[in-house]
Amino acid sequence: MADPFESYDDLDDIDDRLHAADPGERRVAIIAIGHSGDPAAVAHLDRMTSDPDPGVRQQVALALGEFDGPEAAAALVKVLVDPEQAVANAAADSMAELKDPGCADAILPLVSHAHAFVRMASLRALKELRRKDTLKPALDALRDTDAAVRVQAIGVIGFLKMEESIPALTSVTTDADAHVRRAAVSALAFSQMKPAAESITRALADTDWMVREVAAETLGTNVNGMHATDPLINALTDEFWQVRLKAVRSLGKMKVARAVPAIGACISHAQANLRKEAAAALGEIADPGGRKFLEPIVDDPDPEVRKNARWAMQQIVARKGALG
């Protein structure tokens, strides 16, 4: 009877198959080497990055995803710059799974590569590595001509959470591309500096609704968000209910009593999601002024709305009791 266990093949045996004349056979060998779990396999895969067959190189890029560390990163760099897009895509996905900060050395030079895809993928991979020396190249990449590259550069910077990057992040909140602006606003969340909050606040007036939505949400988590209550109250009349919803949630979290009438005005909105959040926010604020808005919706046809409305009424009563 055959060995009942999965084999841990001898790498030298597989290596012979890597030299097979048929590209299909080479692919099969690479699949086996990828599953070996043996770090020594990386050197074998590295040699295969220059295989003449693009299918083989794609398999190499996938197999390298099974390994971590500087050697794997160095081999992945070779397939990330492959002329075949399918190979480069596989390399980019494998690279995004690297965790060893030591991988950054091999990847960093690619941040200024001629192809936008390579720049984007290398920044995406650097994000998770969180190495301080990636900040400078990422800051430079904020001026990249390609928006997808700029978005990934923001990620690298945002993951590092360094206050010194705030002026640069602030500058891209007015980027020409909406995806970039969205990422920039969201990356400012961690900052304790006032200019960061001011930048997020200005984004409440962005032309793109999704940027406004992120701004309204981020103000609820940023420490200086409470300085933006008036603009947030203004956002409660945004033409997109999605933006209003996030503004309601942030104002509720911050317990802004002044916002009660404006939140109350959202209660009659046709969108049940907004009614529900408005009711919840009035409960969090627990200001007696919220009562008159809540009373009409305690029997709302939507169970979530009436659940939140009744909970909110209880909060108001409880707070009043506590205040005596």
Added chain:
Amino acid sequence: MPLASYQTSVPVVVDDAKCIADKGCTVCVDVCPLDVLRISDMTGKAFMAYDECWYCMPCEADCPTGAVTVNIPYLLR
């Protein structure tokens, strides 16, 4: 009681021109949770031998050459 077999259209389709099972590849056969794929003695290519599919897709996703297509089984299409 004697047995009869009845017809069924199988959801997993393999493109023989792309399949490299004849080169030693067994990926789709390996990954199938229901073990319904086999390699044909006649063609050397993979095929669906048993119509017992959870339409979960590892065979398609992991095929190194994009030879496998998973369709929704007819009864629930």
Added chain:
Amino acid sequence: MAMDEIVDGLSEVSCDVLVIGGGTAGPMAALKAKLKNPKANVVLLEKANVKRSGAISMGMDGLNNAVIPGYATPEQYTKEITIANDGIVDQKAVYKYAERCYGIIEELDSFGIRFLKNENGDYAVKKVHHIGTYVLPMPNGETVKKAIYRQLRRARILISNRYMATRLLTGSDGRIAGAISVNTRTAEVLVIKAKAVILCMGAAGRLGLPTSGYMFGTYENAANSGDGYAMAYHAGAALANLECFQINPLIKDYNGPACAYVAGPFGAFTANNEGSRFIECDYWSGQMMLEFYNELQSGKGPVFLKLDHLHEDTISEIETTLHKVERPTRGLFHEGRKTDYRQEPIEMHISEIGFCSGHSASGVFVDEFARTTVPGLYAAGDMASVPHNYMLGAFTNGSVAGEDAMEYADNTDFASFDAADIERERERVMAPTRREDGIPPNQIEYKARRLVNDYLQPPKVTRKFELGQRRLAEVREDMETRMIARNAHELLRALETQSIVDCADMAAHASLYRTESRWGLYHLRTDYPEKDDENWFCHSLLSKKDGRMASEKRAVEPYIVPIGEDEKDLYDKQRIRASA
């Protein structure tokens, strides 16, 4: 050699810790056991292939029960689960999960598994429930299995694919001694002697028959035929609260999750034919399923997942996840029916019944160390009794099981067992291959599962259950005396059919024992419509006694997180009916 031809063979191996099932909990259990004692032998046995087996073969689109500091506390989570499970909870195991799961998330993250992070690299936890915040999306969660498998290979775990375990071996002193398995492609028998065994064999998901009639179109991975439940039963372990069935909301006919947890944070919701929300319950529970069922039965059905009120860009984002992770053929299914989320809602339905603690509470009884009632036997994941534990619970409790089992194995020797047990089991397993003529397993399975739908599906009616038991006994008789398997693959299905019939019998027996209604639709008995805390605030444990099925009560352990009188009815209070 003809395809799947039967080979006569028997071999024996031994190891310190044997993990059966390589889906979610199993790989983690094997990995943790090996890391605890790298010199020990750990075997991971899997009916399919560890690379892509189990409920998460194509990954998972999010965590439903992540207890992440700053968003939820272990106390809060324990309360939530206690209340959602109508109080029948041994809190120690739930609390332990809640305390440990964040560490497991960090570990999975270090394996390269991708959770949703915001632009500052922090986990982007979403608030979906009314009280706690537990949802962590995984829009790129398709690589979970790949990442875990990589870890197993690095640790050089002994992986044995395509072996189906059929029975556990127990020693004369009652301790676990190993397991017997059969190769699913050759029918060769492999005996694995072990000091400790961990069962991670998933839900009993091939119990009810899907409404499409396609036997393998189940909600759960159809490979999850309840083998673990059956094996634990035959080894004498106790199984808890099996009457608390699993029933899930799903995309009609496709039978996979619609994933309200993916679309929910974006503003999608479950709606009736009027386009309105109707679910009053907050946390996923039997009560929620009862509301779903009632709406389907009422004139307000059908029920839909409503997304058409969302913006085009938002819907595209949701689609990317839904059509890539967990059940990626969802997109193909909608395409075939020309259903566009932008134009119309998705028709939903409820699943066939099953056992699964991942979503409900039916499982092999375990304590907070994942120990079953048989010494040296552990269970984790969907088949162990820690309620509502989902994927993260499988990883976390699998890790608990792996560590404790290795500690046990380090301090014990192999239990001695009767060698005749092996021969007896081999004869039992091979019996369908020895018959010249008979009924093929697919017909027996179909009939058993059709009977499950006809007689055991809630609402549960005593008379129907009794009729169901009679019909199932007839099927069992056919299965034991007339079932044939002409090759190794058919033998695999024949053995699975035996697990299915065992589970059907257990489902019937456990349901008749608890003479009250509890857990919403999961155990709704029409002749005992009320919850009876006075007599039934307890676990029910089913086990094999003198060769027969027996049930008994077991007290709920004193709570470690007290639930205030005012909180006990929290779920009832949340179900606020419109007074108008």
